[in-house]
Amino acid sequence: MPLLKRGTLHPISLVVDGVEVTGHAEPRMLLVDFLRRVLGATGTHVGCEHGICGACTIRLDGEPARACLLLAVQADGRRVDTVEGLASADGALSVLQDAFHRHFALQCGFCTPGMLMTLQGFLEDNPDPTKDQVRAALSGNICRCTGYSEIVDATLDAAARLRNQDQAATNPT
Amino acid sequence: MKPAEFDYLGAESPDEALDALGRHGEDARVLAGGQSLMAMLNMRLASQQILIDIGRIEPWRYVRADGGVIEVGAGTTQAELLAWPDLAAKAPLLAKALPHVGHLQTRSRGTVCGSLCHADPSSELPLCLAVLGGEVVLKSAKGSRTLAAKDFQTGMLSTARKPDEIAVAARFPVARAGTGYAFEEVTRRHGDFAIVAVAAAVSGPSVRVAVGGVADRPMVREWTGLTEADMADALNGLAWEMGGFDDIHATARYRRELVRRIGARVIEEARTCRS
Numbered sequence: 001m002p003l004l005k006r007g008t009l010h011p012i013s014l015v016v017d018g019v020e021v022t023g024h025a026e027p028r029m030l031l032v033d034f035l036r037r038v039l040g041a042t043g044t045h046v047g048c049e050h051g052i053c054g055a056c057t058i059r060l061d062g063e064p065a066r067a068c069l070l071l072a073v074q075a076d077g078r079r080v081d082t083v084e085g086l087a088s089a090d091g092a093l094s095v096l097q098d099a100f101h102r103h104f105a106l107q108c109g110f111c112t113p114g115m116l117m118t119l120q121g122f123l124e125d126n127p128d129p130t131k132d133q134v135r136a137a138l139s140g141n142i143c144r145c146t147g148y149s150e151i152v153d154a155t156l157d158a159a160a161r162l163r164n165q166d167q168a169a170t171n172p173t
Numbered sequence: 174m175k176p177a178e179f180d181y182l183g184a185e186s187p188d189e190a191l192d193a194l195g196r197h198g199e200d201a202r203v204l205a206g207g208q209s210l211m212a213m214l215n216m217r218l219a220s221q222q223i224l225i226d227i228g229r230i231e232p233w234r235y236v237r238a239d240g241g242v243i244e245v246g247a248g249t250t251q252a253e254l255l256a257w258p259d260l261a262a263k264a265p266l267l268a269k270a271l272p273h274v275g276h277l278q279t280r281s282r283g284t285v286c287g288s289l290c291h292a293d294p295s296s297e298l299p300l301c302l303a304v305l306g307g308e309v310v311l312k313s314a315k316g317s318r319t320l321a322a323k324d325f326q327t328g329m330l331s332t333a334r335k336p337d338e339i340a341v342a343a344r345f346p347v348a349r350a351g352t353g354y355a356f357e358e359v360t361r362r363h364g365d366f367a368i369v370a371v372a373a374a375v376s377g378p379s380v381r382v383a384v385g386g387v388a389d390r391p392m393v394r395e396w397t398g399l400t401e402a403d404m405a406d407a408l409n410g411l412a413w414e415m416g417g418f419d420d421i422h423a424t425a426r427y428r429r430e431l432v433r434r435i436g437a438r439v440i441e442e443a444r445t446c447r448s
Binding site: 004141 | 174175176177178179180181182183184185207208211212214215216223224226228229252272275276277278279281282362363364
């Protein structure tokens with residue numbers, strides 16, 4: 001890769017929520033700002049801008065990561081999944097989003113995009129987690145409204161439903 | 174906040190990164206996982222003319238056990254080391270400590286070598302490297318050298334790395350049969366930097382213990398043949414020797430008490446989990 005000079009825009013292309021997109025970014029532009037300002041994908045929130053609050057959590061090539069601690073140019077050629085890709089095209093909520101809804105696992109909603117992206121990956125790796133494991137996974141996402149209890153409940157509920165779905169898929173009878 | 178302006182080089186080979194660092198020296202900063210550096214750039218606690226990103230350099234992404242040493246390459250993330258299948262058997266201390274390094278969303282990007290180079294006095298990986306007596310391999314365009322943990326970390330957020338060098342690998346000694354390893358830390362929240370962290374390796378009458386979060390770097394002590402009462406005295410002496418400090422997280426007195434209590438507990442756990 002050539003040296004990217006400061007103050008000038010560089011073309012980057014990446015796959016965001018399954019769609020190939022291109023845009024221009026200065027070297028110092030954060031990935032979260034690229035998503036929000038260049039692509040207009042404001043579903044990903046930006047909070048503390050130093051990796052503590054977790055609101056900007058996305059998945060980079062499948063791994064949960066902070067979009068405020070990544071440069072847009074670092075995501076060139078890679079896959080980024082955001083909260084905007086969770087619901088299906090007709091607007092139906094994902095199992096996890098639906099569980100959040102039913103359990104009142106959000107109030108102001110600021111932390112929710114990061115919560116969902118952390119937990120989406122976590123449940124893929126840990127389909128049958130304990131409460132403590134969920135709480136440990138959530139330690140990197142700060143919520144100032146819920147006190148976390150409802151979020152933990154929603155996660156355990158979603159995990160159970162996803163396991164049942166998997167079981168139904170493998171035992172079609 | 175947003176970072177100040179910089180040039181960015183996404184290096185694709187070790188030579189490209191080392192040559193660029195050799196040319197730019199102190200104007201450059203090596204960007205690996207960015208979980209400390211990006212935060213510091215965003216807060217403008219650091220500002221750099223050029224960032225040399227080593228995250229795309231595949232030859233530097235590896236974990237291998239060879240000749241009694243586990244070598245971890247510069248690009249290897251904390252999550253990758255945690256997922257290494259031999260970790261619990263070959264490096265039980267790292268298996269115990271790594272889940273306390275940040276959060277899963279930061280371990281996915283944060284590198285092992287990057288954490289050693291950041292050299293935060295409270296962080297877990299420098300503590301493990303210190304108690305295990307590991308090494309850091311430094312490389313520049315001119316050559317390479319290997320430093321013992323105690324010679325690498327020179328103080329708070331500072332190391333013996335020269336501006337043209339990259340820490341290309343960390344070397345942790347493989348766990349020895351008959352030695353027990355334990356780790357514990359006290360934090361306000363899981364994943365925070367430790368107020369006090371203790372790691373120990375116990376083999377027969379020999380105890381090697383390291384304390385993080387109190388002095389400006391991990392403090393290591395080695396004791397042999399101490400009775401339980403002697404051990405309490407030794408930990409108390411270590412706590413007073415390091416002093417500790419008051420900050421918004423804890424008082425110096427609380428830190429000393431943690432050294433005494435966690436110290437005793439970690440040494441006991443290491444003694445009982447000997448393989």
